[in-house]
Amino acid sequence: MKPVLRHIANLWTLMGHPSQQDEWSLGKKIAEIKAAGFDGVCWAPSAELHEECLRQELIFVGGMASGDARAFPDILEDLKRFGAQHVNVQLAHDSLASEEALRLTLMLMDLARPLGLLPAIETHRGTCTETPEKMYALADAYERETGELLPLSCDFSHFAVVKHLVPSNFVEQLLIRPNLIQNAQQFHLRPFNGHHVQVPVTDGSGQLTQEVCAWLPFAEATLSCWLDGNRDKGREIFVCPELGPVEGGYALSTFPNSWEEAKVLRGEIDRIWRRLLQG
Template identity: 40%
Template sequence: MIPAGTAATPSARSMLLFGSLWSLRHYPTTSREWSWRRKLAAMRAEGFDGVFAPAHPALHDRGPLRYWAATSLGVAAEVAPAFAAAKELGALTVNVQLGDYDSPLAEMVKLASRVRAVARDFDLPFTIETHRDTCTETPEATFALIQGYRRKTGEALPLCLDHSHFAVIRHLKPDTFWERLREPAELLADCTRFHLRPFNGHHCQIPVLSATGRRTPEYRDWQNYAAALFHHLRTEPSADPVFVVPELGHDNPAYGLSCFGDTWHDVQTLTRDLRRLWRSSS
């Protein structure tokens, strides 16, 4: 699905795919969990450009995979250690889940400004992720943070968009995913970091494959949203690469239901589909 009113010529900008180690947490079961070595080998075998995960010493052995660091920050004292750990592992960038759902806005603007200062000290770009149970849980809260950050720093707040949480909050219908999630426009403006977890209006994670190995109807609906997002990104004037996490979680926290299929198989299918959708948006 291509959004109306966007006839610009698609750009040649690139997309980098980062596998999430959350997809392999306690996989295939807690008692038979794969080793770090096997997980990282699986990421390489799938052809990911990089890996997305919190800092861990095992990531030193990731081989040619790039590293996108993940962290959660609630107070200023946590910021520098988190960036130091990411830097030591050779991270390209740091993704931050900021505060809690009830954190006061003024405190979060101050904390985001602290993240900005530390990121510059370590020469590491950062993004603030839109995520449940953080200060960016809703579009309105995220927009308020953006405005407060701009007033304090004079700059745009770098975001990593995960639209799944917004979709659930709004209980969106499939045919309105892109129409509703592309607003407010300031959230999407110049955004180059995305967590793409298949969702619908009631579940922030849905199965990609059915028990018979076919793509589920709900996932096919979600693909229309992903295609529209990619078309938007390819028609922007920017040539900056887009970083994407095909994010399906396996356990801890468990976003899936007991009736869902194999997480890693879903990730593999999702990854192939995202590559195809990106190519077809050019």
């Protein structure tokens, strides 16, 4: 069975869209996500979002950000109640000790399993996986403890900035653990370079920027690596063109509109995927 790519939009991308004064309603945003060819949406759970996803027949990838173990049961119950299976987890904070990160991860997974939820720990700034060293330490400890690979939600942009990488060594420095990448199902493919966690996709006239053209080979290498371990397994991969607006602190005021950019990026990722499937 061939694997399937699910294009996932993040509601964050549509923050303040099309303007702060005339922001679309949630229903309008979800309808536009569907119309743009996305298969699902990622955000925190809510009854209204659940209803809109059902109406538009969109997958809901849940999101949570917490390091409070006491809050885990209620958060997970909400995610289950409002339609999530896969969950993107921003876990705790960047000063958390590795031992505590492992304890929280094990607890989260144990609580999620009976609910049928599939949490994935995002590689993200300001969390216990802020750096490659912290992430690999957690992954290795988790594997020693459970005999299983740690489910990750891969956002390589943060690591690229931490290490001040250049496009020529993105693959060499970021795809060093193929087993973890092939085990993952969630990927945040936001274009980046070694100093900017987000670069513009287009130049405002519809042409791809030099920066995104330098990044696209890495996106292709990432998807190719994943396919090397999943080509005949029929698994799903959930890919989010994770572009943030100016209000979120990722885009700059001179960047084109984040939602319009996300739609262009979705098309580029889809073309890469289709080409790889044929190879």
